[in-house]
Amino acid sequence: xxxxxxxxxxxxxxxxxxxxxxxxxxxxxxxxxxxxxxxxxxxxxxxxxxxxxxxxxxxxxxxxxxxxxxxxxxxxxxxxxxxxxxxxxxxxxxxxxxxxxxxxxxxxxxxxxxxxxxxxxxxxxxxxxxxxxxxxxxxxxxxxxxxxxxxxxxxxxxxxxxxxxxxxxxxxx
Numbered sequence: 001x002x003x004x005x006x007x008x009x010x011x012x013x014x015x016x017x018x019x020x021x022x023x024x025x026x027x028x029x030x031x032x033x034x035x036x037x038x039x040x041x042x043x044x045x046x047x048x049x050x051x052x053x054x055x056x057x058x059x060x061x062x063x064x065x066x067x068x069x070x071x072x073x074x075x076x077x078x079x080x081x082x083x084x085x086x087x088x089x090x091x092x093x094x095x096x097x098x099x100x101x102x103x104x105x106x107x108x109x110x111x112x113x114x115x116x117x118x119x120x121x122x123x124x125x126x127x128x129x130x131x132x133x134x135x136x137x138x139x140x141x142x143x144x145x146x147x148x149x150x151x152x153x154x155x156x157x158x159x160x161x162x163x164x165x166x167x168x169x170x171x172x173x
Contacts, residue, residue, distance in 0.1 A: 002057055002058065002059040002064075002097055002100075003057070003058045003059075004055055004056070004057050004058075004100060004101055004104045005055065005056060005058065006053070006054065006055060006056075007044060007054045007055060007056045007066060007068075008056075009041070011056050011063050011066070012037050012040055012041045012044065013037060014056075014062070014063035015040055015044070015056070015063065015066045016034075016035070016036065016037045016040045018063070018064075018065065018066060018087050018088070018089050019034065019035070019040065019066075019087055020034040021089070021090055022087050023035075025090075026122075027122050027123035027125075027126065027148075027150055027151065027155050028087070028121065028122045028123065028126055028129055029087075029122055030122050030148040030150055030155070032150065044068070046070070047068045047069070047070050050070070050071065051112055051113075052068065052069050052070060052071075052082065052109065052112050052114075053067075053068060053069065053105055053108035053109060053112060054066070054067075054068035055067050055068065055101060055104060055105055055108070057088075057092075057097050057100070057101045059092070059097070063089075064088060064089040064091075064092035064097065065086070065087060065088035065089060065092055065097060065098060065101055066086070066087055066101075067084065067085065067086035067087075067101045067102060067104075067105045068084070068085055068105070069082040069083060069084045069085070069105060069109045069114065069117060070082060070083060070085075071083075072116075072118055080113065080114060080115040080116060080172055081114070081115070081116040081117075081118060082109055082114045082116075082117055082118065083117075083118045083119070083120055084102065084105060084106075084109070084117050084118070084119055086098060086101060086102050086105070086129075086132070088101075093128065098132055099132060099135060099136065102132060102133070102136055103136055106136065106162065106164060109164060110164040110165045113172070114164050115163065115164055115165060115166065115167055115168065115172065116161055116162070116163055116164065116167065116168070117138075117161070117162045117164055118159065118160070118161050119133045119138055119158075119159070119160040119161070119162075120157055120158075120159060121133070121157065121158040121159075121160065122148065122155060122157060123148075123155045123156065123157075123158075124143055124155075124156035124157075124158050126158070130158055130160070133160045133162075134160070136162065137162050138160040138161060138162040139160060139161060139162070140158065140159070140160055141159045141160060141161050142158075142159045143156050143157070143158050143159070144156060144157040144159065
């Protein structure tokens, strides 16, 4: 039975492989060169050092997806807004595990004090990610046209948002 859990150091190899696939074959990330395991471990540590969630979904002992959030911008005024990232192994799509993983990320982000979770989705043709976020209550807030160049073509960025907890209905504590 699949398990969603906090990531561990030993997951970095699988996380790196999953992300490498998306960098090399997809437009969900605008990264061009896949980061190595040291880079991915450092990125993970950065997220965790901020008290934010970095999760994996494991099935039969194999990590088949990961998700995390990180502060949207470094300036203090943004300290309640985070950007989510979610990637699944190529053979782990369309089975509901991505939805469960993102739902758990939203819950843990809220517990960490995030009031607004933002999705910055590469490629307006990325129906899977857009649909996943929509299914979890993210609303479309805009499209940045032709702001990325990858695979010899211009790509849009779709912006979506989801309020967490009290959202903007009251001041943070």
